[in-house]
Amino acid sequence: DEQAQQALAMGDKWVETDRIFTRPDGRPLDTNGPYSWLKKLCEENELPFYGIHTFRHFTASSMIAGGMDVATVSGALGHANVSTTLNVYTHQFQTAQARVYGVMNSVFGFRQSAAAGA
Numbered sequence: 001d002e003q004a005q006q007a008l009a010m011g012d013k014w015v016e017t018d019r020i021f022t023r024p025d026g027r028p029l030d031t032n033g034p035y036s037w038l039k040k041l042c043e044e045n046e047l048p049f050y051g052i053h054t055f056r057h058f059t060a061s062s063m064i065a066g067g068m069d070v071a072t073v074s075g076a077l078g079h080a081n082v083s084t085t086l087n088v089y090t091h092q093f094q095t096a097q098a099r100v101y102g103v104m105n106s107v108f109g110f111r112q113s114a115a116a117g118a
Contacts, residue, residue, distance in 0.1 A: 020078075064092040
């Protein structure tokens with residue numbers, strides 16, 4: 001939506017590409033741009049830099065650990081299908097689900113061994 005609005009505002013100066021992330025006039029971003037921006041941000045904040053892909057996985061894992069549902073995580077990652085998110089992050093969702101069971105067992109006063117046998 002933002003890109004469509006930007007293209008409308010730019011008029012005939014807009015350069016149509018098949019890219020999601022573009023410069024303000026529609027031309028593709030320099031492939032080092034986001035990498036360099038994130039690296040600089042980490043350096044300025046004295047954080048380790050592991051690359052954009054690792055940062056993406058960290059973000060997704062953090063959302064899952066924070067209890068966000070798969071549809072929300074999938075949308076934030078830009079996945080076209082929720083199944084993609086589930087396939088890539090199955091282990092994270094399983095870990096989060098195990099924590100839910102642990103919390104519910106505590107709430108209802110069940111011991112882990114009793115709940116496991118139920």
